[in-house]
Amino acid sequence: MSPPPAAGSLIQPLPDAFDAEVFDALLDGGKFRLLRIVSNGQATPEGQWLDQDDDEWVLLVAGAAMLLIEGEETGRGMVPGDWLLLPAHCRHRVDWTDPDQPTVWLALHRDAG
Secondary structure, eight states: OOOOOOOOOSSOOOOOOSSSSSSEEEEESSSSEEEEEEESOOOTTTTTTTTOSEEEEEEESSOOOEEEEESHHHHHOOOOOOOEEEEOOOOOOEEESSSOOOEEEEEEEEEEO
């Protein structure tokens, strides 16, 4: 007999993310991880870049954000429905997330190997 289906909501209820971003693992398949990330005004610290060993596909579900990709002249503004594929070792940073409402991300991490 197979396990019962899992269900939930990406936006109800939302955790309090005023002090720090909240990362919730929704699914872990060994070679991939599916996360819900909730931000509320957070950004990557100035001068710091994220450089991951895995590919990351990210979808903005709610709120707003600005991502900076190393080597690009302008940032990428994101609103609900926008997605982006960040290949492994694509250096990037979150320049800002909306401080007036939660920003909800759905992030799929896939082993690059």
